[in-house]
Amino acid sequence: MRPALWPCYVGVVSAAIGVSTGQVIAAISNPESGPVYAVGAMTIDATPARVKEFAVRTAGTFDKPLLLAGVVVVLAAVAAFVGLAAARQRWPGFVGMAVLGGIAVVAAVTRPSASLVDAVPALVSAAVASAALLVMLRRPGAPPEAAQRPRLLDRRAFVGGVALAVAGVAAAGAAGTSRVAWRAAARSRDDVRLPPPTRLAPPLPEGVEPGFVTSNADFYRVDTALTVPRVDVDRWTLTVRGMVDRPFEISFDELLEEPMIEQYVTLNCVSNEVGGPYIGTAKWLGVRLADLLRRAGVQAGADQIVARSVDGMTIGTPTATVLHSGTTRGTQPALICVGMNDEPLPLEHGFPARMLTPGVYGYAGSCKWLTDIELSTFGDFDAYWVRRGYAAQAPVKTSSRIDRPRPFARVSAGRVVVAGVGWAQGNGISTVEVQVDDDAWQPATLRPEPNLDTWVQWTHEWQAAPGSHTLRVRAVDRTGTVQTGDRAEPFPNGATGWHTVAVTVT
CATH class of the missing domain: 2.60.40.650 (Immunoglobulin-like)
Incomplete structure (x- = not known):
């Protein structure tokens, strides 16, 4: 390695060690608070709607991996500059690592569902990165040539050893995230036993060809979640509140005791181009949402249902659309879904519960990982996508x-x-x-x-x-x-x- 590039290498490796350590800690507490995921989510929120449409159109389901890769590339470039600045004086390096850590802290704690604990992975990342920078650069007072090689170690062995260490810590972070969070959620889903529906979906008519129903594995997924929310059904609740006479909270077990409806419905993403793939049909199982709203007693003037996901996403749906859904012959009611194609909802499609509103695009009626329903008005609240320029009410077009x-x-x-x-x-x-x-x-x-x-x-x-x-x-x-x-x-x-x-x- 050229001597001039050594400080850049030190900066990149120090940042990688710090970020990987933060990802490991986040895997134990909340995967979404990991530095890379938090900054990626903040980037998504700040991205203009037209840019998002372009990303979905060109990259499809690879938009999120590409975004994360972009975050890593930018981080590496900044870290290289920080290492270069710290080669002569240490304080610019520490300030640079602190700034990177501060950005990750802000990204983590400003998420809609965040708590102060979510700042810990980013803080640890900054501290570890700064310590690694101090160790890998020459000590104050050492001769200049000491900055060009690590003390007591052959440079090649040092570079290889550090690279292996970074790879190991990164692998540990990935493994921790999947094992600690994903397996817990998958185990929670595996324990769910869906009740038989009180209203069965009529059998598919004779003459329907294969492919009418989209399998869960092939069903499209378009959302802003960089990491799929992992929800434990034993702790999950759905709250119905806002402009209602009788707000209430219901657990997952209590939800399963409600009358269950089974129905075939096509779901369509607003990002779907003409002839595009972001549409599918499934057999859904769930509770009629209108029944829950009537239990709560919707107050006059509450023309919008604001559904919230466990990750803070908000979806706004016209109240009248939900209350009138399924009342016309041949149409289907809006549901709080717990099942998809004869099995519990897949994790990536909203487990343990999601909204499904026939006739409107997903961003306006099909909140995944649902945990809160607030009755409000379109004048008082703009949901996530409406704040970014999308229409407040969006019926599916022929x-x-x-x-x-x-x-x-x-x-x-x-x-x-x-x-x-x-x-x-x-x-x-x-x-x-x-x-x-x-x-x-x-x-x-x-x-x-x-x-x-x-x-x-x-x-x-x-x-x-x-x-x-x-x-x-x-x-x-x-x-x-x-x-x-x-x-x-x-x-x-x-x-x-x-x-x-x-x-x-x-």
């Missing part, structure tokens, strides 16, 4: 998608089956139409739909001639409203436009 053939596919001339899904929650789909190039729109064949709040599968037989072709799809709901072809991005209230696929026929 849309459709081509799943087969895939974009830029090569297919053989002759009979080609074009297939996909369409949805118009609350109204249902009456027609799906397919257009080839600029020819007339042709009706597709609809598969049966279980209810008005699920997507519907469709197929269309196309006699394909050789050459390049463009396929388009549009849906018509049961009120006669035709899906718009005007293109709009997801921000601020959902994408619009016709899904278009280019194929080559050989």
Whole structure:
């Protein structure tokens, strides 16, 4: 290693030792208070909505790992500069490590669900990093050449030994996080025995094709949680409060004693581009939310339900939407869900309980890791995404998608089956139409739909001639409203436009 780079190496390694130690401590108390996770979460909160949409659109489910990697890269660059500054005088190094630690402290304690204890990992990180910096740099008064090599050790052995130590501490932090927190939550979930529903979901109609129900493993996940909240059901409670006559709190066991409803519902993320993957259908099990609200006694004027997650996320839902959900034939009620596809909610999908409001995008009605429901008004409170420019009320827009053939596919001339899904929650789909190039729109064949709040599968037989072709799809709901072809991005209230696929026929 070049002598001039040695202080940079010392700074990076010192910061890595400190951060890894903080992550180990956070694994024991609260994984979200780990320095990297806390700073990453603060970065997410400060990121403009359009940048977030770009990240989801381009990186998909890899957006969070990329963000964490970016935090680590920036930390390494700053730490290298701190090490360089400390090579001649120690105090700039200690100040630099203190500043990095202070940023992590602020990030940890300003989380919505944070306590002062969450500052401990960041404080320990700063202290350990400063101590490592002091040990690895030459002692005051030592000759200048001592700054270029560690005392009593061959440099190569020293570098290798420190690198192994950092890797070991980092691995311990990762292992601690997964073992201490994840296993406890998984064990808590494994102990849950869901009660049989008092209202079974009707069997899927004959003619529904495979893939109608999205498996838990394949169901999309879009949220701001860098670490999946780990919740112990024995300590979990749901509080209903705010503009109600009779606020109350209910435990998980008490929630399971309530009448359970089973239903198929399609869930759609507002970040979903036209033809995008952030939509899925599952069989949900849960308690009718309207029943809990009536028990509490909703006061006049309470037009917004503010749902809070254990990690502090807030979701705002129109009260009228919840109270009226499921009252129209063919529509499904809003639920506090405890089950998904015949098993307890997966950890990443909201265990132990989440909200599910058919007909609105997830950010406006489907709070995961739910722990608090407050009756309020849209005038008094803006939920997390509304403060970032998204619409306060966001009904799902009528849309459709081509799943087969895939974009830029090569297919053989002759009979080609074009297939996909369409949805118009609350109204249902009456027609799906397919257009080839600029020819007339042709009706597709609809598969049966279980209810008005699920997507519907469709197929269309196309006699394909050789050459390049463009396929388009549009849906018509049961009120006669035709899906718009005007293109709009997801921000601020959902994408619009016709899904278009280019194929080559050989």
